[in-house]
Amino acid sequence: MMNKDLIENIGDNHISSNVNTPLLPTAFDKNDDEKIKTIQHHFSKIMETLGLDLTDDSLSGTPYRFAKMYVKELFYGLNPENKPKLSVFENKYSYNKMLVEQNITIDSSCEHHFLPITGHAHIAYIPKDKVIGLSKINRLVDYYAHRPQVQERLSLQILKDLQTILNTEDVIVMIAAKHLCVSSRGIKDKDSFTTTIEYGGCFEKKAYRNEFLNIVNNTTK
Numbered sequence: 001m002m003n004k005d006l007i008e009n010i011g012d013n014h015i016s017s018n019v020n021t022p023l024l025p026t027a028f029d030k031n032d033d034e035k036i037k038t039i040q041h042h043f044s045k046i047m048e049t050l051g052l053d054l055t056d057d058s059l060s061g062t063p064y065r066f067a068k069m070y071v072k073e074l075f076y077g078l079n080p081e082n083k084p085k086l087s088v089f090e091n092k093y094s095y096n097k098m099l100v101e102q103n104i105t106i107d108s109s110c111e112h113h114f115l116p117i118t119g120h121a122h123i124a125y126i127p128k129d130k131v132i133g134l135s136k137i138n139r140l141v142d143y144y145a146h147r148p149q150v151q152e153r154l155s156l157q158i159l160k161d162l163q164t165i166l167n168t169e170d171v172i173v174m175i176a177a178k179h180l181c182v183s184s185r186g187i188k189d190k191d192s193f194t195t196t197i198e199y200g201g202c203f204e205k206k207a208y209r210n211e212f213l214n215i216v217n218n219t220t221k
């Protein structure tokens, strides 16, 4: 067990330890219904500890709603079974310029405080022999966002998957997002947001990054 100062420090500095989401080997021993039951039980204890009366009509269903929301909605992306099928196609048009998919909604949660991270992802790649259906990029972002996350790791997980699926290093992922744990607690800054950029291949070159940033800056509303 870490001391409390270190716990706060890791949270406020949003330090992440690994590209992979840290999961227990037993992560999927329980099915969704069993997880909902367990979380429901423990969340009712949290509410009781806070002094809330769970016999009140308005509160009695909250532990179940909370548990179902965690397992089926906010954190569905923890389970690899929920990963979207990312079919790719042959690049028949031989399109080999930059393809940019932008303004993809980010709906995530910070793993240090379990509070929302909201914003947008902008992603580009330069196809080699394979192309991907555009909505599949959105689905992949949605999947990785629906885990307890750190923004840096979210960017990397999306990048690495796209590089593998598309069989090219030429991918760039930029995320700009607000963290509720920064705006509503701690420093309580309502306006700041965080931008992360991860890339490989030709995007190591400044000219490619600039072309991407120009497109994003000039066309994103």
Ligand SMILES: [Zn+2]
Residues within 6 Å of the ligand: 011, 110, 111, 112, 113, 114, 115, 179, 181, 182
């Ligand atoms: Zn946080």
